[in-house]
Amino acid sequence: MRWWWWDVINPKDEHARSVLTLSVLLLSVVWYVTMVRKCHKGRSRSPPGPPGLPLLGNLLSLNPDLHIHFAELSRRYGPIFKLQLGNKLAVVVSSPSLAKEVLRDHDMVFANHDVPAVGRLISYGGCNIVSSPHGPMWRMLRRVCVQEMLSKASIDAVYALRRREVRGTVGRLYGNAGMPVLVGEEMFSMVMNVITSMLWGGTLEGEERSGVGAEFQKVVGEITELLGKPNVSDLFPVLAPLDLQGMERKMKGLFLRFDGIFQSIIDRRLRMNREDEEGKCCSSKGSKDFLQFLLKIKEEGDAETPLTMAHLKALLMDMVVGGTETTSNTLEWAMAHMINKPDTMRKARDELDAVVGTDSIVEESHVPKLHYLGAVMKEVLRLHPALPLLVPHCPSLTCTVGGYTVPKGARVFVNVWAIHRDPLTWANPSEFDPERFITATNKWDYGGSDFRYFPFGSGRRICAGIPMADRMVMYALASLLHSFEWRLPDGGELNLSEKFGMVLKKAEPLIAVPTPRLSGPEFYLE
Ligand code: HEM
Numbered sequence: 088m089r090w091w092w093w094d095v096i097n098p099k100d101e102h103a104r105s106v107l108t109l110s111v112l113l114l115s116v117v118w119y120v121t122m123v124r125k126c127h128k129g130r131s132r133s134p135p136g137p138p139g140l141p142l143l144g145n146l147l148s149l150n151p152d153l154h155i156h157f158a159e160l161s162r163r164y165g166p167i168f169k170l171q172l173g174n175k176l177a178v179v180v181s182s183p184s185l186a187k188e189v190l191r192d193h194d195m196v197f198a199n200h201d202v203p204a205v206g207r208l209i210s211y212g213g214c215n216i217v218s219s220p221h222g223p224m225w226r227m228l229r230r231v232c233v234q235e236m237l238s239k240a241s242i243d244a245v246y247a248l249r250r251r252e253v254r255g256t257v258g259r260l261y262g263n264a265g266m267p268v269l270v271g272e273e274m275f276s277m278v279m280n281v282i283t284s285m286l287w288g289g290t291l292e293g294e295e296r297s298g299v300g301a302e303f304q305k306v307v308g309e310i311t312e313l314l315g316k317p318n319v320s321d322l323f324p325v326l327a328p329l330d331l332q333g334m335e336r337k338m339k340g341l342f343l344r345f346d347g348i349f350q351s352i353i354d355r356r357l358r359m360n361r362e363d364e365e366g367k368c369c370s371s372k373g374s375k376d377f378l379q380f381l382l383k384i385k386e387e388g389d390a391e392t393p394l395t396m397a398h399l400k401a402l403l404m405d406m407v408v409g410g411t412e413t414t415s416n417t418l419e420w421a422m423a424h425m426i427n428k429p430d431t432m433r434k435a436r437d438e439l440d441a442v443v444g445t446d447s448i449v450e451e452s453h454v455p456k457l458h459y460l461g462a463v464m465k466e467v468l469r470l471h472p473a474l475p476l477l478v479p480h481c482p483s484l485t486c487t488v489g490g491y492t493v494p495k496g497a498r499v500f501v502n503v504w505a506i507h508r509d510p511l512t513w514a515n516p517s518e519f520d521p522e523r524f525i526t527a528t529n530k531w532d533y534g535g536s537d538f539r540y541f542p543f544g545s546g547r548r549i550c551a552g553i554p555m556a557d558r559m560v561m562y563a564l565a566s567l568l569h570s571f572e573w574r575l576p577d578g579g580e581l582n583l584s585e586k587f588g589m590v591l592k593k594a595e596p597l598i599a600v601p602t603p604r605l606s607g608p609e610f611y612l613e
Pocket residue numbers: 200216217218229237405406409410411413414417468472473474477478479542543544545547548549550551552553555556
């Protein structure tokens with residue numbers, strides 16, 4: 088059998104030639120294989136990451152404080168690393184330059200949010216802004232909210248609502264002066280009342296209004312807690328029918344309670360509108376709130392992107408869930424840090440006394456002059472960005488970040504919490520020091536243009552409620568500090584630990600005692 092390519096004249100050479108032929112073949116195979124592998128590697132290099140178990144991946148080793156755990160892993164594996172969470176590939180990005188690649192350079196590709204299944208359930212199947220994929224529907228929903236509710240002009244127009252709630256809270260605290268207060272809870276119900284009044288203002292009054300507020304408060308707390316929990320069914324769809332953690336059942340219950348409240352408010356408003364039309368009554372006259380506006384848009388029925396009842400309710404849900412805990416936790420953290428560092432409290436108060444005076448009430452018009460307090464808010468959001476991993480983003484195409492391939496459909500976390508504590512950018516990063524924002528030569532702001540500081544995200548999916556959050560936090564904080572001295576209850580201790588959830592919380596709720604400091608009761612009346 089002749090299986091070599093050289094003619095053999097002398098049969099004795101046969102052996103040597105077959106060896107030569109084999110060696111050439113072998114060498115070319117080795118060369119081919121290494122070339123192909125190299126090429127392949129150059130084109131698609133997967134990010135590094137901790138080795139995981141088959142099937143479970145890295146699920147078992149996840150520490151519940153995800154943002155801290157991710158920061159530790161990035162010290163080990165670098166500014167981009169991957170984790171296998173069951174079926175889901177997660178990619179975590181933790182440096183300013185890679186955050187910029189994701190949120191600016193590849194803005195279009197990453198303009199989708201990857202919302203966990205729990206989130207879809209309460210958003211009427213993904214009908215809200217947060218979970219809508221980037222496209223005409225999302226654009227319409229976002230435009231409607233920003234124009235009619237969250238723009239500077241719409242917010243200015245409802246100062247009276249904010250003032251009523253903030254003064255109400257100050258008045259109530261005055262009534263219980265000297266008693267310990269759960270600061271976070273007070274702030275939450277204040278923010279909730281402001282937002283629900285903006286949403287459907289005149290529909291509910293008095294007792295009924297505070298009743299609905301209290302109900303919402305409970306439901307929202309439970310929802311954000313569930314949203315923060317890893318859902319086994321989400322990661323292993325095979326196990327979903329078993330609902331091992333009972334999450335689906337719990338969420339359905341919460342959802343039904345929510346939907347019941349929305350439905351009864353909408354029904355009532357529609358009835359009021361009908362009575363108006365028939366000239367029977369004047370009940371909803373002057374109702375220029377968000378619900379009225381949404382109902383009008385729904386009636387008009389845009390042909391391309393019609394607003395359905397599900398969208399309408401999902402938008403209400405977005406505002407109620409997205410706007411409340413984020414804002415009230417920021418306020419709670421601000422109070423805790425200032426109580427912990429009395430000289431920051433003193434500086435903020437000196438500024439208030441200079442701008443507002445001690446025989447006057449804080450108004451929102453004072454806020455632009457409160458530079459130190461502005462720095463306090465920035466510093467609080469640096470240390471405790473309300474969404475420490477933003478909302479996970481999801482690339483619509485496979486693309487390259489930091490030289491590594493991020494496949495289409497991955498769940499991409501941007502660890503803004505870790506970036507805000509990077510010692511390369513921030514001196515003494517874990518120290519609460521508002522001064523750093525005063526002396527900085529940089530103009531740090533909330534616009535997301537600098538990827539070393541972006542507590543509200545950046546790019547197309549940047550928070551839609553920045554002006555509202557800014558207004559509420561500053562005005563409420565100014566009022567609390569101007570009206571009262573704050574101290575810990577006797578024997579109380581301050582613990583500044585964080586607890587990860589969909590929204591970053593204070594692990595131990597702040598309990599503090601307010602003492603009035605203004606000269607007369609007239610400054611505490613509503
Ligand atoms: C201190 C307060 C707040 C913080 C720190 C905050 C932060 C954020 C962040 C980080 C995102 C996600 C950005 C991304 O995925 O890249 C977001 C999205 C969003 N926020 Fe806020 N937020 C706050 C208050 C509010 C308020 C008061 C509202 C409205 C009432 C609001 C409405 C929204 C909405 C609708 C989105 C989704 C935007 C979209 O998907 O296009 N937020 N927020």
